[in-house]
Amino acid sequence: MTTPPKPPFADPAPHQRRPRLAVHKFSSCDGCQLALLNAGEGLLAVAAHFDIVHFAEAGVVDEAAEADIALVEGSISTPDERERIRAVREHSRWVIPIGACATAGGPQAHRNLAHAESWLASAYPQPEHVTALPTATAISAHVPVELELPGCPVSTAQVLTALTSLLAGASPRPEQDKVCLECKRRGQVCVLVAKGAPCLGPVTVTGCGALCPGLGRDCYGCYGPAENPEVATLARRFRDLGLDADAVARRFAYQNIGAAPFTQAVRDWRRPAVGHGDGDD
Ligand code: SF4
Ligand code: SF4
Known part of the structure; x- marks a missing residue:
């Protein structure tokens, strides 16, 4: 809060x-x-x-x-x-x-x-x-x-x-942009599209300057969930890239596992992949 x-x-x-x-x-x-x-x-x-x-x-x-x-x-x-x-x-x-x-x-x-x-x-x-x-x-x-x-x-x-x-007497505003926006602003190649890497940039708030994608690596979500993150959709995208359910869960289980949207993804995917078939996309 x-x-x-x-x-x-x-x-x-x-x-x-x-x-x-x-x-x-x-x-x-x-x-x-x-x-x-x-x-x-x-x-x-x-x-x-x-x-x-x-x-x-x-x-x-x-x-x-x-x-x-x-x-x-x-x-x-x-x-x-x-x-x-x-x-x-x-x-x-x-x-x-x-x-x-x-x-x-x-x-x-x-x-x-x-x-x-x-x-x-x-x-x-x-x-x-x-x-x-x-x-x-x-x-x-x-x-x-x-x-x-x-x-x-x-x-x-x-x-x-x-x-x-x-x-200066002004109220600082929290960053709201997602890492993807930073990535695009810098003209970087998208590792999710180009390499099929399970990048967390679409749901992560920026702050790092899109450091990992800039080095050809997928984002690990160090800055935690951005505003209105489509975590469930991204998790299904990771599954479609070939990750099994545990691997999908582990993508969200780093430093920000305690952030509610990431916690939910871990809970949803750490179990056997029941309920994540094509029908619920
Ligand atoms: S590499 Fe990651 S952060 Fe950059 S545009 Fe692609 S999905 Fe977004
Ligand atoms: S583990 Fe905690 S204290 Fe250490 S760098 Fe990360 S956020 Fe900061």
Whole structure:
């Protein structure tokens, strides 16, 4: 659930000082924080225009600090995280989940479709010492958020654009185009048409610049489902390309398996291919 954008910094107070920026980490690999750290001159510009009050990867630690903008990496996967995200929400004017973990649960959301306890037992000799929720879920499943920036990792350019917009008093808008549009704009050869590759570009929101198709590979859906994705139709197209039902399911079972349209595709196709005959096209 994403709340309607509200005018950022609508009261004059924040303009009397530099806006405060926090970067929080939940269950994640830190890759999205690193994407921000690797922004080079962009990061220097952020440091020049914001007071960075919490960003552990950058060496600034004050998790309880009040913030105008909280970028949040990672999914909610433990009872402790469920409490922590509520505190972040209380202390922050804008909460912006960044990356597939924070917007859809990330790779760890694979456990949402499995028996979490048996997974734990297979990985740890004493699973009773592991405190984890049975699911890994997006930040928006726990607290209202103002904007979501997907991707694995998140697009540094999209983060910087959002911060710049907020700094200028404008509401940043989420990207809506599908990867296919980006592909066409760049004049790239369609790997689905030309090679019969099972490309997720028709249902995935852009943000990567159609990177994989540009390298002759099919899109893996790193940025998650676009608006109104025709997932069921694309899944049937994959079947017609020769993928068996499990292979179709696996196409949707990457970083964004926790996003509802992709979760549904996995549920529909992971079973034997009953109900996917030509008659239901
Ligand atoms: S979205 Fe990808 S890069 Fe970012 S924290 Fe999660 S797994 Fe790492
Ligand atoms: S290669 Fe993939 S993303 Fe590009 S146009 Fe074809 S289906 Fe769309």
